[in-house]
Amino acid sequence: MILFPEGKPTKRETFDEYRASGGYEALKRNPSPAAILEEVADSGLRGRGGAGYPVGKKWAIAAQTPVTPRYIVCNAGEDEPGSFKDRVLLEHRPHLVLEGMILAARAIPAEHAYLYLNETYHDCFQRFTDAVDEAQGAGLLHSLAVSIHGAPTVYVAGEDSAALEVLEGKPPLPRQKPPYPAAAGLFGKPTVVNNVETFANVPSILRSGAAWFRTHGTAESPGTMIFCLGDEMNHPGAYELPLGSSLRHLYEDVGGGLKEGKKLKAVLPGGPSCAFLPADRIDVPLDPASLQKAGSSLGCGVMRFYSTETCMVEETLRIAQFFARESCGQCPACRMETNMLSTILDRIHQGKGDTTLYHQFQKILDFNRGKGYCALINMPGPPITSAIRLFQDDFNHHLRHGTCPF
Ligand code: SF4
Incomplete structure (x- = not known):
């Protein structure tokens, strides 16, 4: 695989081990900025943070914006419920992430790269600090400055423009867009913000070529993705699979199914902002286009599987309350919307109201x-x-009885 040799994090790689397996080879070949931009664009790599924006395009915008200095930000402000892929990559393969950042800095070109890191990830902080020192000692950074900056543990702090606000010493509040960070980001300068997994793909693309990268995944979505499986599974953990692998393969062969032999009822395939899929969509391929066709989205690869004993009203209420709590509140419409949604769901949960609430x-x-x-x-x-469309029996039961059906 591209990110983990065994398809999952197994050991904490050292600097020597990384170099022995071809690490920093791409950098030592001294590719020109244009060559890096071309190879990354040809690879078809898309951002792995959820939005799926083409990486080559984003980098080209930053490179072509005639303003300096330019910046690189590796977004590890991971605070999405159930996501731990940034953490495992930084703990196990810090040099892979660092080399990706150095190559990005050379491409646009930038003179300062930041790791914006969840402030509770102390082990990652140490691992990455050591990696920077080792790379510096080996003369791999040249004039590039690399810093680590703590990310507050609130969901919205992981949004790219909120991350830039924090790096500028301000509260984590998203900015109105446009302008987008690639054109006017940190301190108003062109800034490439990508997540950890995105940068971690870059060294292999430069070392083995875009055509090799495209032998993984699908034509539209080349490469692999790390999927996070939670404790409801027999084998929880982070697993790297080629994009386009089936959801059934991930659920049955990799995750080992639900604990205690429970039967599957629903899947949330990409974090709390995705649509639920019913159990009979288990054969959908895991790539953005296929999931969109199935009525959901891939998000950042955080998978939640729900058993037939799960009340979907409870789960949906939990999600609505999460967004109401995590809204930063600076937009009145968002404040109002997230509160109203969670209030109506709470009424249904308590059995107060009737089915006309569904239309609200x-x-x-x-x-x-x-x-x-x-x-x-x-x-x-x-x-x-x-949830209302797929699991209406659960909602009707709550409206009638004010309790879960299980
Ligand atoms: S109020 Fe909501 S939409 Fe507006 S910036 Fe905050 S989280 Fe985003």
Whole structure:
């Protein structure tokens, strides 16, 4: 595989081990900025943070914006429920991430690269600090400055422009866009913000070539992705699979199914902002286009599997309350929307009201769509509307009895 030799994190790689397996070879070949940009664009690599924006395109915008200095930000402000892929990559393969950042800095070119790191990830901080010292000692950084900056543990702090605010010493509040960070980011300068997994793909692309990278995954979505499986599974953990692998393979062969032999009821395939899939969609390929066709999305690869003993009203209420709590509140529409959605769900949960409440959700979502500075305002919609559509028996039971059906 591309990110973990055995398809999952097994050992904490040292500097010598990384170099012995071809690490820093791509950098030592001294590729020109244009050559890096071309290879990354040809690879078809898309950002792995959830939005899936083409990486080559983002880097080209930063490189072509005639303003200096330019910056690189590796976003490890990981605070998505159930996600731990940034952490395992930084703990196990810090030099892979660092080499990706150095290559990005050479491409656009930038003179300062930041690791924006969840402030509770102390082990990652140490591992990455050591990696920077080792690379510096080996003369691999040249004039590039690399710093680590703590990311507050609130969900919205992981949004790219909120990360830039924090790096500028301000509270983690998303910025209104455009301009996008690639054109006007940190201190108003062109800034490439990508997540950890995205940077970790770059050294292999430069070392083995875009054509080799495209032998993994699908034509539209080349490469692999790390999927996080939670404690409800027999084999929880982070697993790297080629994009386009089937959800069934991940669920049955890799994850070993649900604990205690429980039967599958639903899947949330990409974190709390995705639509639920029913159990009979288990054969869907894991790539953005296939999941979109199935009515959901891949997000950042955080998988949640729910058993037939799960009340989907409880789960949906939990998600709605999460977004209401995590809204930073600077956009009135977002504040109002997330609170209303969770209040209505709570009424259903308590059995207060009737089925006309189901229609309120779509009206609230339609009214507020796009009225926020960031994507959070659109996030509660897919899980709520899909849950009501797919699991109406659970909702009807709550309305009638005010209790879970199980
Ligand atoms: S949309 Fe919501 S979370 Fe995003 S900036 Fe506005 S208030 Fe904050």
